[in-house]
Amino acid sequence: xxxxxxxxxxxxxxxxxxxxxxxxxxxxxxxxxxxxxxxxxxxxxxxxxxxxxxxxxxxxxxxxxxxxxxxxxxxxxxxxxxxxxxxxxxxxxxxxxxxxxxxxxxxxxxxxxxxxxxxxxxxxxxxxxxxxxxxxxxxxxxxxxxxxxxxxxxxxxxxxxxxxxxxxxxxxxxxxxxxxxxxxxxxxxxxxxxxxxxxxxxxxxxxxxxxxxxxxxxxxxxxxxxxxxxxxxxxxxxxxxxxxxxxxxxxxxxxxxxxxxxxxxxxxxxxxxxxxxxxxxxxxxxxxxxxxxxxxxxxxxxxxxxxxxxxxxxxxxxxxxxxxxxxxxxxxxxxxxxxxxxxxxxxxxxxxxxxxxxxxxxxxxxxxxxxxxxxxxxxxxxxxxxxxxxxxxxxxxxxxxxxxxxxxxxxxxxxxxxxxxxxxxxxxxx
Amino acid sequence: xxxxxxxxxxxxxxxxxxxxxxxxxxxxxxxxxxxxxxxxxxxxxxxxxxxxxxxxxxxxxxxxxxxxxxxxxxxxxxxxxxxxxxxxxxxxxxxxxxxxxxxxxxxxxxxxxxxxxxxxxxxxxxxxxxxxxxxxxxxxxxxxxxxxxxxxxxxxxxxxxxxxxxxxxxxxxxxxxxxxxxxxxxxxxxxxxxxxxxxxxxxxxxxxxxxxxxxxx
Numbered sequence: 001x002x003x004x005x006x007x008x009x010x011x012x013x014x015x016x017x018x019x020x021x022x023x024x025x026x027x028x029x030x031x032x033x034x035x036x037x038x039x040x041x042x043x044x045x046x047x048x049x050x051x052x053x054x055x056x057x058x059x060x061x062x063x064x065x066x067x068x069x070x071x072x073x074x075x076x077x078x079x080x081x082x083x084x085x086x087x088x089x090x091x092x093x094x095x096x097x098x099x100x101x102x103x104x105x106x107x108x109x110x111x112x113x114x115x116x117x118x119x120x121x122x123x124x125x126x127x128x129x130x131x132x133x134x135x136x137x138x139x140x141x142x143x144x145x146x147x148x149x150x151x152x153x154x155x156x157x158x159x160x161x162x163x164x165x166x167x168x169x170x171x172x173x174x175x176x177x178x179x180x181x182x183x184x185x186x187x188x189x190x191x192x193x194x195x196x197x198x199x200x201x202x203x204x205x206x207x208x209x210x211x212x213x214x215x216x217x218x219x220x221x222x223x224x225x226x227x228x229x230x231x232x233x234x235x236x237x238x239x240x241x242x243x244x245x246x247x248x249x250x251x252x253x254x255x256x257x258x259x260x261x262x263x264x265x266x267x268x269x270x271x272x273x274x275x276x277x278x279x280x281x282x283x284x285x286x287x288x289x290x291x292x293x294x295x296x297x298x299x300x301x302x303x304x305x306x307x308x309x310x311x312x313x314x315x316x317x318x319x320x321x322x323x324x325x326x327x328x329x330x331x332x333x334x335x336x337x338x339x340x341x342x343x344x345x346x347x348x349x350x351x352x353x354x355x356x357x358x359x360x361x362x363x364x365x366x367x368x369x370x371x372x373x374x375x376x377x378x379x380x381x382x383x384x385x386x387x388x389x390x391x392x393x394x395x396x397x398x399x400x401x402x403x404x405x406x407x408x409x410x411x412x413x414x415x416x417x418x419x420x421x422x423x424x425x426x427x428x429x430x
Numbered sequence: 431x432x433x434x435x436x437x438x439x440x441x442x443x444x445x446x447x448x449x450x451x452x453x454x455x456x457x458x459x460x461x462x463x464x465x466x467x468x469x470x471x472x473x474x475x476x477x478x479x480x481x482x483x484x485x486x487x488x489x490x491x492x493x494x495x496x497x498x499x500x501x502x503x504x505x506x507x508x509x510x511x512x513x514x515x516x517x518x519x520x521x522x523x524x525x526x527x528x529x530x531x532x533x534x535x536x537x538x539x540x541x542x543x544x545x546x547x548x549x550x551x552x553x554x555x556x557x558x559x560x561x562x563x564x565x566x567x568x569x570x571x572x573x574x575x576x577x578x579x580x581x582x583x584x585x586x587x588x589x590x591x592x593x594x595x596x597x598x599x600x601x602x603x604x605x606x607x608x609x610x611x612x613x614x615x616x617x618x619x620x621x622x623x624x625x626x627x628x629x630x631x632x633x634x635x636x637x638x639x640x641x642x643x644x645x646x647x
Contacts, residue, residue: 101527103520104630107534111621155623155630232623 100136100154102126108155112232117150120228124150130285132299134197139238147238148225149298151199155232158197196301199234205279205300206236212275218263220296239296241288244413250291254417259293261371261416262423267297268407269427272310272400280304280399282406284413304403308396309335314424317357322350336397355379361421371408372415380408453491453501456481460498461543469495469549496560499550502543504571510536511578525586526633532582533607533629537614537622548615576600592640606632 100108105126110116117124121140128136135153142148195201203224210221222236229235242250252260264287271278279286281302288296313335315321321328332353333346359376360369370376411418459480463472474495478488492498510532514520520531540547554561554568561568580600586592592599614625 098630098634100630101523101530103523103527103531103534104626107530107626108621108623111623111626154627156619156627159619159624160627232621 098154099131100128100152104155105136105138105152108152109150109233111155112153112230113228121148121150134301135232140235142225142228148228148235149222149238150228151234151236153197153199153232158194161193161197198231199229200231202299202301203229203234203236205303208277209279209297209300209303212277213267213270216263216267216270218294219267220294222296222298236298239288239298241290241294241296244284244287244289244410247289248413252289252291254415256291256293257414257416258418260289260295261411261414261418263293263295264407264410265418265420266423266427267295268403269314269424270430272306272314273427274430276307276310277303277305278400278403280403280406282403282410284410287410304399306396306400308400310400311428313397317353318361318421318424320354320357320363322353361424366419367421368417368419370417371411372417374412377408377412381405449491452481452483452487456483456488456491457498457502457505460495461502461546464546465543469546494560496550496553499546499553499561500568500571503568506536506539507571507575509539511575514578514582524637525582525591526630526637528582528586529603529633530629532579533610534626536607537611537625540611540614544615547611551612551615572604576604579603592637595640606636 105128106116113120117138117140120143122143122145123141125139128138130137132151134157135151138150138152140148140150203226206222206224210223213219213221220239220241222239225235225237241247268278279297279300279302281299283299286297286299288298290296313332316328316332316335322332329347329350330343333341333343333349336349336353337346359380361367362369456477460472460477463476463480467476472495474488475485477498478485481488492501513535514532517531520528523531550561553559556562559565576597577600580597583592583595583599583603587594595602610625610629613628614622617625619625
């Protein structure tokens with residue numbers, strides 16, 4: 001079979017190449033100017049450049065549909081080529097696919113399931129109500145009268161992701177971004193991406209979490225309709241609720257916001273400690289809220305099994321074990337950084353750990369964390385950013401940190417007061 | 431206005447109708463055999479047997495299998511334009527979606543006869559073939575199709591969706607349509623989804639280019 005060159009690949013390659021050019025091009029200019037500037041001015045200029053460059057990175061990446069965007073996110077964790085500013089910008093990226101008009105959505109549904117939506121549903125809304133990673137979601141009613149959400153993937157996304165990776169491996173992407181990324185990381189990332197394109201896999205995740213979290217009565221996880229699901233179409237029960245921004249507009253009371261914040265933290269701790277598997281995509285769009293504080297969790301494309309011992313780490317943080325003895329300090333640093341980083345270098349992290357511990361598990365009696373405090377979020381982001389950016393961290397810790405930050409930023413939007421320490425204890429007893 | 435009465439008005443249409451239904455029956459029989467046995471191995475004898483007519487009668491309608499193929503395309507194209515004229519929803523969509531729906535509809539109609547169409551394509555490459563785009567017969571139904579597309583583009587021009595493209599626009603679309611059939615024929619992706627993606631992207635890009643008059647990067 002003759003291999004057809006994808007028309008998209010060429011254009012995307014060109015764009016990626018151009019991005020490299022813009023970055024390296026202006027970076028050179030910046031270096032040259034540096035020679036002529038004073039210290040203070042230099043710092044200011046550096047900041048300005050970084051902001052401009054990171055905005056440029058985001059704009060370029062956002063116009064590249066497909067994998068390139070998530071790759072932007074991953075580079076922001078895996079390398080220190082980009083500054084904190086850039087990391088902030090990149091963290092806002094979402095995995096977008098082009099929108100499908102009703103005729104295309106219908107055609108793609110048929111291409112995957114063999115029948116048109118109106119042949120298998122009682123009702124099908126041709127206009128999507130939400131964008132999803134790699135596709136879009138439509139409302140429908142099954143023959144038996146159940147309300148469902150039908151997620152349809154943009155056609156040939158998988159092939160286009162494979163192309164993106166081929167390009168990234170080639171010399172087009174700027175060396176500054178890829179130079180530090182080992183092949184193994186690349187392959188891991190690619191595997192993760194391709195997994196995300198498979199809705200069967202996501203359906204299995206839904207089944208798994210639906211079962212494992214069934215005792216949390218405040219939580220709703222959609223049920224998969226396997227007879228109407230393929231690798232590119234996912235049909236699941238419809239979950240009612242408002243998105244974060246809609247929910248906040250209803251001016252929910254402090255106690256409801258606190259309850260939701262506590263639920264979110266509880267669910268997350270339970271996943272880390274009991275399931276050793278986390279729903280890692282804390283994008284606000286993946287959560288739906290009801291006035292009484294119930295939570296709907298949708299989109300299980302990005303789920304990660306962890307081998308990293310999060311339970312030990314949180315226990316150490318709660319107990320401040322590093323203050324007790326060198327052995328204690330070695331243990332906690334080993335968890336975060338892996339065993340390869342020499343202790344002399346690793347222990348420089350301890351003040352940061354103190355800072356993080358004081359924020360999340362304060363030693364004060366009431367030990368309630370006010371997530372509404374912007375300074376807190378900033379300090380957490382900074383502390384984690386330093387660890388991850390210095391490429392010291394164990395990759396799983398880096399991944400978990402990203403998920404953590406997502407959760408904290410959700411709680412911040414809720415302005416929730418949460419007693420993390422108490423919740424952690426109760427999860428340990430479950 | 432008073433109609434002028436013609437001599438024997440009833441008989442002719444009746445005969446035409448009969449002829450048309452025989453033609454349809456032959457086509458149905460041929461298509462079933464093509465799908466089953468393939469275009470090349472199906473004989474005219476087999477077709478006439480399946481259509482329950484004498485082989486001689488078959489030749490009165492279609493002299494060669496190529497004539498059958500031409501008739502088939504003509505039917506499918508007019509099927510698509512009939513569908514479009516009935517489908518109010520599609521008529522009210524933006525141009526890229528309209529054109530997408532038209533080509534997709536056409537490909538859907540062709541999909542049971544993929545092997546047959548592949549064979550016809552190969553034949554059409556010979557300049558002496560009636561199926562060649564240069565032959566008069568195929569030009570005739572091409573024109574009908576081009577006029578149909580021209581109408582749709584003219585509407586989009588009026589709505590200022592695109593600048594004036596004139597007849598060239600319809601010709602360009604005709605060529606694009608042929609190219610898409612070729613791509614579709616060799617598309618081995620699951621559910622031929624590569625064709626859907628290519629079709630969607632090309633049409634959006636083309637409309638975008640026409641609107642902006644250039645690629646804005």
